[in-house]
Amino acid sequence: MPKLLRKPEKKPLSKGVTLIHEVKDGRTPLEYVGFSIVDLDKGAVFEETLTNQECCAVILTGKATVTAGEQTFQSLGTRKSVFEKVPTDSVYITKEEKYRIKGETDTRVALCYAPGMTKRPNRLLPAKDILQEHRGIKMNQRSVHNILPDSLDVADSLLVVEVYTESGNFSSYPPHKHDQDNLPHESFLEETYYHEQDPPQGFVFQRVYTDDRSLDETMTVENEDVVLVPAGYHPVGVPDGYTSYYLNVMAGPKRTWKFYNDPAHEWILDREDS
Numbered sequence: 001m002p003k004l005l006r007k008p009e010k011k012p013l014s015k016g017v018t019l020i021h022e023v024k025d026g027r028t029p030l031e032y033v034g035f036s037i038v039d040l041d042k043g044a045v046f047e048e049t050l051t052n053q054e055c056c057a058v059i060l061t062g063k064a065t066v067t068a069g070e071q072t073f074q075s076l077g078t079r080k081s082v083f084e085k086v087p088t089d090s091v092y093i094t095k096e097e098k099y100r101i102k103g104e105t106d107t108r109v110a111l112c113y114a115p116g117m118t119k120r121p122n123r124l125l126p127a128k129d130i131l132q133e134h135r136g137i138k139m140n141q142r143s144v145h146n147i148l149p150d151s152l153d154v155a156d157s158l159l160v161v162e163v164y165t166e167s168g169n170f171s172s173y174p175p176h177k178h179d180q181d182n183l184p185h186e187s188f189l190e191e192t193y194y195h196e197q198d199p200p201q202g203f204v205f206q207r208v209y210t211d212d213r214s215l216d217e218t219m220t221v222e223n224e225d226v227v228l229v230p231a232g233y234h235p236v237g238v239p240d241g242y243t244s245y246y247l248n249v250m251a252g253p254k255r256t257w258k259f260y261n262d263p264a265h266e267w268i269l270d271r272e273d274s
């Protein structure tokens, strides 16, 4: 098993609460980013008290009510499948906060963690406010929902984005990296990818590699897999016939997304659309 690939598990946490992924504490080479996927049956409750981390709870599918501190955000969520391709609701939860999530329906929630340095207001990030964008040309096209971009001064460290890549296209391409704390040229951000494919028997190819090839893993990534990106370029290729979804969590010493393209492949940006 490639060391950067994590397969889904089904670990019961409590009645109606199942842990699908838990990438944090001793189970990861990452120092800034933590990531979990939790499934809630209708009526089930997941609760946690954060310590020195902030959290963005993304209602991936289904509907849920999130209570964070004194605030309650009722009936969040906009889709039964991520492949409805509509933005969803999320909640930013500050460090040292107790929060609970109750499934109003069967629900899948992504819990995105990063270092929290200051007490900030908990905040709903509603689907209606999500900045959507289309990137790329030719076979490099993808659509992006910016859930928690660096332009939104809501968090200390967290950046969260979801990306759709259609059949036969590449994303996170031309290959780029953000593994040097060298602003204004490049920022250092660790990253996780939570992948889904439609139809679900699909797979994508993801390579994670560094300039010196000291890290160079090419992975076959299946539905619900997670890929860790501690460093290096990290392009994704989607076979014909399938649609790729992934949710990215990024964090590092500075909350700025400034990537650096692999010079060997940057020329593709100079092509004319046709």
Ligand SMILES: O=C[C@H](O)[C@@H](O)[C@H](O)CC(=O)O
Binding pocket: 135, 142, 161, 163, 170, 171, 172, 173, 234, 248, 259
């Ligand atoms: O660094 C960010 C991640 O690699 C993706 O979110 C990537 O930017 C998606 C894309 O632009 O293709």
